[in-house]
Structure formats: C-alpha cells, structure tokens
Amino acid sequence: METSNSEKYVFYREKYYCLYEYVAGSVLEIKDTEILKELGSTIGVEIANLHQALNSVNNNNELVKRDLYKVVYGWALPILEKNEYVHQDVIRKMNQIHIDFKETVHSLRKQIIHRDMHLSNVIFKDNEFQGFIDFELLESNVRVFDLCYCCTSILSELYSDEVLRGKWQHIISTIFEGYNKQNILTREELQSIWYVMLSIQVIFITYFVQLKDLLKLNEEMFFWIFANKEAIEESIERIARK
Structure with a gap:
C-alpha cells in the first residue's frame, strides 16, 4: 500500500517499512493429504502465475542475484565440513554429484522468485486460492527453486x-503438473528437480547446524530424497509425457 507521499516504503531509523493489504483466509492443513492432492494443481498454477507476474516486473537489478551452485558448494558445504555434528555422508554424497550438480544447475532459467514458498505463505479460503504473503526474501534465482x-x-x-x-510423490506430481499448465517447464528444469531439492536440504542443514532435532530431520530428509531419485524423477517427468 502507498504512503501519503505515494511511496511504497517508509525509511525509519535505518530500516525500511511497508504495509501490505490483508489477505483473508487461512493456510492449508498439510497433514490433510487428500486436500493437498485435490488442491495441488491449483497451487502449481498459482505459483506459475506468480512467476509470470514477477518476471514481468523486470527490475531484478535491485534484488539479490543468487547462484545456487555457489550457495551449496561455496557457502554451505565448507560450513558443514567444519562441524562435528553433521553426518559426513551428506558431504560425501554432495561431493559425489558435484560435477553433475554444477552442469545441471548452470543452464537453468533464472528470474525473480518468492524464495520462501512454503504453504504457510499460501492463503486459501473455502479451498479457493486467495493469495501469497511474505515477499521479504525475493531474489533472482533458478525459477524451479x-x-x-x-x-x-x-x-x-x-x-x-x-x-x-x-503420499508425497503424488502430491508433488499434481503441483508440478499445475505449474506446467501455465509455465512450460523445460527438459533441463525437469531433470534438475532432484538436484535442487537436495540443495534445499543442504541449505537447511546448514541453517540448523546448531539445532540438533532440526538438523537430524533435515539430514534424514536429505538421505531419503537422495535414495529416492528414480521415483521422484518418475513422478515429475510424467507431466512431460502428457
């Protein structure tokens, strides 16, 4: 919302403040997997619509430009290598796929993204999409992030x-299918999904490196995603054959 001076932000005591219009509704209950299956396509469609809107803004020169490869191999892994609590197989497995990761991520399409796209930032009312919230982390990055x-x-x-x-793989296949209806995913993007998911887990492991329970959960998720590469890719690549 604009200020009385028609500005989008107020600068006060070295900080920027802004006010958003209230989005009426609530977040989905994630453990209600039947609802997620039903609304997965809608979630994908709306993320695609958001990406189209963000891409049309065309002012990403003002935003952080994130290099996913450098975040993982230049920032996260060096931190994990120095931490005694981190499972060393996380580091070993990422080193194992280092070259493939770099080649896969390098060619991906980049644009302005939301960057915090968990379902607590997606508002529904009576199972109808209302809007997205929490745009503080906008950045230029690979769009499949x-x-x-x-x-x-x-x-x-x-x-x-x-x-x-x-039930997770079925849910995510509906999300990707919905997205692909609005924004066609390239073959390179479809083939990158497993790598990008692993990168997100590495980032979270790094963030939670001092919090034992969250560290363990994210490590377990990392290993599970790593072990289920074929099943995940099969779930995603089905949409390319439709």
Whole structure:
C-alpha cells in the first residue's frame, strides 16, 4: 500500500517499512493429504502465475542475484565440513554429484522468485486460492527453486509419518503438473528437480547446524530424497509425457 507521499516504503531509523493489504483466509492443513492432492494443481498454477507476474516486473537489478551452485558448494558445504555434528555422508554424497550438480544447475532459467514458498505463505479460503504473503526474501534465482521449496516443505511436515510420506510423490506430481499448465517447464528444469531439492536440504542443514532435532530431520530428509531419485524423477517427468 502507498504512503501519503505515494511511496511504497517508509525509511525509519535505518530500516525500511511497508504495509501490505490483508489477505483473508487461512493456510492449508498439510497433514490433510487428500486436500493437498485435490488442491495441488491449483497451487502449481498459482505459483506459475506468480512467476509470470514477477518476471514481468523486470527490475531484478535491485534484488539479490543468487547462484545456487555457489550457495551449496561455496557457502554451505565448507560450513558443514567444519562441524562435528553433521553426518559426513551428506558431504560425501554432495561431493559425489558435484560435477553433475554444477552442469545441471548452470543452464537453468533464472528470474525473480518468492524464495520462501512454503504453504504457510499460501492463503486459501473455502479451498479457493486467495493469495501469497511474505515477499521479504525475493531474489533472482533458478525459477524451479520455488517449486522444489514448496515440495520439500510439504515433505518436512509429512516425513515422520510413513503413511503420509508415501503420499508425497503424488502430491508433488499434481503441483508440478499445475505449474506446467501455465509455465512450460523445460527438459533441463525437469531433470534438475532432484538436484535442487537436495540443495534445499543442504541449505537447511546448514541453517540448523546448531539445532540438533532440526538438523537430524533435515539430514534424514536429505538421505531419503537422495535414495529416492528414480521415483521422484518418475513422478515429475510424467507431466512431460502428457
């Protein structure tokens, strides 16, 4: 919302403040997997619509430009290598895929993304999409990051329940299918999903390196995603054949 001086922000005591219009509604109950299956396509469509809107802004010179490869191999892994609590297989497995990761991520399409695309920032009312909130982390990055972040955030809520976890791949396939209806994903993007999901887990492991329970959860998710490469890729690549 604009200020009385028609500005978008107020600068006060070395900080910027802004006011957003209230988005009426609530967040989805992630453990209600039947609702997620029903609304997954809608979530994907709306992320695609948001990406189209963000891409049209065309002022990403004012935003942080994030190089996902450098974030993982230049920032996160050096921190993890020095920490005694981190499972060393995380580092070993990322080193194992180092060259493939670099080649895969390098060619991906970049644009302005939301960067915090978990479902607590997606508002629904009576199962109708209302809007997105929390745009503080906007940055220029690979566009599939938002999709992968959304999917791994869902996994984090379902992971501890084996039955619910088993429904995750179907849920994410509907999200990707919805996105692809609005924004066609390239072959390179479809082939990158597993790598980008792993990168997100590495980032979270680094963030939570001092918090034992969250560190353990994100390490377990990392290993699970790593082990389920074929199943995840099959879930995603089905949309390319439709």
